[in-house]
Amino acid sequence: MNRLVSRLAMCLLMTTAVGLVGVAPAAANPPAVGNVITLSGGVVLPVYTVTGSATVSAVGFQLTGGTLRAVDQSGTQLWTAGTTGYGPYGGFDYDADGWPDVFVVVSASTGTTCGTTPVVTTTLYFYSGQTGTRQTPLSPLTDICWNFGSTIYPTHQWTENGVLWGPTNKIAVSPYYASTSWFFGFNGSSFTTDGALYFPSTSSYDATYTNALANTYPTGTKYITNSHAANGLIVNVSGQQRLVFWTSGRVAQYAVGPLSASQLVADRPYLTGGRTDIGGRNYGVVAVDPGNSSKVVLVAGTSNYSLYLDRLSGTMTRDPWGGIERHVSVYDLGSNTVDDRFYSYAHDNSDGNKYENRVSYPANPIVRTGGTSRIAYNVYTGGRWYLHISDPGATTDRYAIKDLFLWDIADVDGDGVDDWLVSPTRDAGEPDVPGYYYPKWQTNMYHWNEGTASLTSFRTEVGYIPHFQQRFNRSTATSSDGYLTPAQTYMDGSQLKLMMINSAGTVSAR
Secondary structure, three states: OOOOEEEOOOOOOOOOOOOOOOOOOOOOOOOOOOOEEEOOOOOEEEEEEOOOOOOOOEEEEEEEOOEEEEEEOOOOEEEEEEOOOEEEEEOOOOOOOOOOOEEEEEEEEEEEEEOOEEEEEEEEEEEOOOOOOEEOOOOOEEOEEEEOOOOEEEEOOOOOOOEEEOOOOOEEEOOOOOOEEEEEEEOOOOEEEEEEEEOOOOHHHHHHOOOOOOOOOOOOOOOOOOOOOOEEEEEEEOOEEEEEEEEOOEEEEEEOOOOOOOOEEEEEEOOHHHOOOOOOOOOEEEEEOOOOOOEEEEEEOEEHHHHHHHHHHOOOOOOOOOOOEEEEEEEEOOOOEEEEEEEEEOOHHHHOOOOOOEEEEOOOOEEOOOOOOEEEEEEEEOOEEEEEEEOOOOOOEEEEEEOEEEEEEEOOOOOOOOEEEEEEOOOOOOOOOOOEOOOOOEEEEEEEEOOOOEEEEEEEEEOEEEOOOOEOOEOOEEEOOOOEOOOOEEEEOOEEEEEEEEOOOEEEEO
16 A cells, blocks of 8 residues: 555554544545655655746755755755754745745854753744745844743743744744834845834833723733734735734734834734633634635644654653643634633643643644634543534534544545544543543544535544644644644655554554
8 A cells, every 4th residue: 555664763552443434535636746755764854835946846844964955846955054053944935936935043052041041042044945045134132031939941032933924925023022023025135124013012012003902911001011922924804914913812913014003903902711810821723714814713722743742652741731721712803803712721720730621733723614614623621532613713612522533634635625634532342431642543534514514434544643743834824833733645656645653653655
């Protein structure tokens, strides 16, 4: 069945599982390349579509040993660049040449410490995806040192989530704890500063913006000191480019361009669960509804990548805090309203809620309906996973299906129909009691039928789960992690296949 087999050195647990056999899907018409290729030695490398070349259909980026390199869809090297940074991250096209561009995070020692941790400066280096030409438009910023008595630690200012973008060559850059953010364009040879904004973290926000609203904490200000990193993207609203992002206790819309009193188009302060005793965190995946562009969805929690790595290691260690504040929000750009559903706060119950009502999101949480979309994600409640499927454009449930975990929704066979990749977390013969955290080594594939609001099984792979790696954010979906981890597809001859992994650590296209 497989031409591609690579071996990963991992120590895994083996769990046997029995699955359902369904109807085969319609014949596929795959694109010229999937979203991964293989290099010599069996390395699986994510690749991204190129539209600006007659010979290159996809490009991948690899950073190893201080060298960033780009390869084409066949693995042929296109260029290299020496760098001391980590990454790469990106996917935007700042020079509008039809090639995805990237950046790395670069740090330098200051020779000082914060507590016992070294303090560094950070900045971002940008690279043209086509040529490898480097741009360095940002000044380095020094870590912030936090001192809470018994807890002292630094946080970097320029990080992998410092760049927000959308279906435009404009990008927005923000330090992790920002007071000002900037819009960048490109003039053909270098970046241009095409505007700036005041972040909702200082009094400048209150004093400048006509549409700024009082925050929901009893502070008497509109801004919130030390608001968290921006989590969002650039969208088009009635012909106007707007930066839409969540930060501490709010979601806001800014016109992309010069700073002015009217630049803040809309401000919506809110606290999940109405709780003023928590930080208003909004970490998670943000996605524009393809069926209703006025809706932007936030699923706040942890990426499915954390459970994937826990499944491989057999330990609950990857992300024990799971985003800390777990909730789902649907923001309406036109009415400036939020529909929010609170699930849990990890520090409740004397830090006992690390896993209770933990939200885990796929790279694509959108369920297409032909109109306003539904949202799909996972919640760990009472010692078991539930697959939640919402009503269209809302946070209310249509279904909460026990003992299933949704890895991703993606068209893995190229037939134009979204495929649901789902693993059971409890076998039918096992006791119906709490305690099922790890998915079984089995992947059931489904199609969603909006007419009947139902899932139909069409394929089962026993002994395998999908294989995941960090990939770039998309123009219509982003994450506070700085990356997404969608299903991986590989072109095996003329057939598009799904990259999968078994309990022995063998990765294969199936």
